[in-house]
Amino acid sequence: MRTPPKVELRAVHHRFLRPDGSVFTALDGVDLAVAPGTFVSLIGPSGCGKSTIFNAVAGLLTPSDGVVVIDGQDATGTIGRVGYMLQKDLLLPWRTVLDNIILGLEIRGASVSEARAYALPYLHRYGLGGFENAYPASLSGGMRQRAALLRTLLFDSEIVLLDEPFGALDAQTRGRMQEWLLQIWQDFRKTVIFVTHDVEEAVYLSDVIHVMAARPGRVVATLEVPLRRPRPRSLALTSEFSAIRERCLDLLGHGASAHAEEEA
Amino acid sequence: MSEVASGRAGAAPGGALSSVGAPPRPKLSPFRVRRLPRERIWPAWLIVLFQVGLLVALVGGWEYAAATGALDAFFWSRPSAVAETMVVFFRDGDALTDAWYTARATLLGFILGTALGTAWGLSFWWSRNYAAIVQPYIICFESIPKLALAPLVILVFGIGLASKVALGMALTVIVSALTTYSGVKAVDADHERLMYSLGASRWQVFSKLVVPACLPWGISVLRVNIGLALTGAVVGEFISSQHGLGRAILYAGQTYEIALVWCAVTVLSAMSVVMYLAVSWLERLLLKHVRH
Ligand SMILES: Nc1ncnc2c1ncn2[C@@H]1O[C@H](COP(=O)(O)OP(=O)(O)OP(=O)(O)O)[C@@H](O)[C@H]1O
């Protein structure tokens, strides 16, 4: 194809051993290729293995079968290559916002004072100014998510995995966070893989959408989103946009009914 | 597709419930509207007044009972005699030497026991195999009544300060270790994943996550430990010692100087309260720095 992919999953299978001894197939032959600098979304029903894919890419889980390739190298089971925002914000309650955000820099060997000086302008730029010395417990949900996102981005990896970063937010905050994320994506020139349950969000943000199905977890379709950027909010009202959204919903629905028929 | 859809529609919740015959509603007592129960809080001075009054009544009652003979003053002594003895105990006796001896043993046992126990508890994070191997030994050690070993400890460590410190340590180390270990087990696995996803080494996860996450657990037992260390020191002195409030109490009891027993117990209690308050203060200070 065109440029070589930034991240690639080749025939990734994963089976979990359940406590009762039975085997559960979470991923059944997932092939994915993510081009550098693109914004890619994974959508699919709960339990289809989206977080499992992320854990495999981040090296936190070694798949039972298959390989994860990053920048052309076998990266299966190696940590420290990607910024990963897990499904929860996971801010450390005993650290201030600023010190939470520099965690990745600290782990990569930066001195605390240097890291703080480097991170502070970003805090101000991305709407956390004045809260650098606050503790996570005193932040609103949106601010916590922003802090977690900044921590992920300041780790300064070229690849960023975001697992439902806006799942717990109200619609208004969510909208603002999406704009903010797009701005950051453009500022930092990252490759972003994004998980969401909100089809509209996926269409609005992504260049490519991978639709997954559950039991066993697999990718059932890959859609390009050929909408021009920057994308105004009103884009959601255009027929192009709704055509893609309907297509996604259809694929998700199809996945579900195919599964129901299998069981019947 | 349509078959599936119609099959699901048939199982709509409302219809299904009424046609199957819902289980009968359990009998409920009728609604009873009442006020939210609420106690009126007294002003602080009134509370203090009652506290002081209670103390005066207790001491006065004791004195009165001893004076009228209702209480045998030989066995129970009386407040006036205790007060007189107290003056002598401080002016001519060993009150300060004894108190300092006991305090020193307590503090050393407390500090060493807590520090070692906390470090031991934290060490379990490094290897689950090691933790599993050591587990039964810890439980055994915990269930031994450590004070029963006091005579042995005195034999091994001598009748000096070391044996009292050792007893205080034996009592505190296990409490700290077990509590900190609970903290280790409560470290959020997702936080660990986060650290590892950022490429952290085990040492980094330990120092940046496990230690700060477990410190509140270690700190929460400080107040318990200071009391245990004091118990260890006093019991050590009971068994064999040349100084200390424990020795003073035992000695006075054996020579029927009951007023002196009360004096030493009072000094011991006062010391215990002071140490408890100091440790509570330390605990709050540390927690503020650790949590925030
Ligand atoms: N440690 C585990 N042991 C056994 N099964 C697991 C384990 N972790 C995940 N699973 C199973 O694997 C499947 C995929 O889980 P995963 O967390 O990847 O789903 P997901 O797509 O991220 O779901 P959601 O959208 O709800 O976050 C689920 O059905 C889950 O029950």
Ligand SMILES: [Mg+2]
């Ligand atoms: Mg998930």
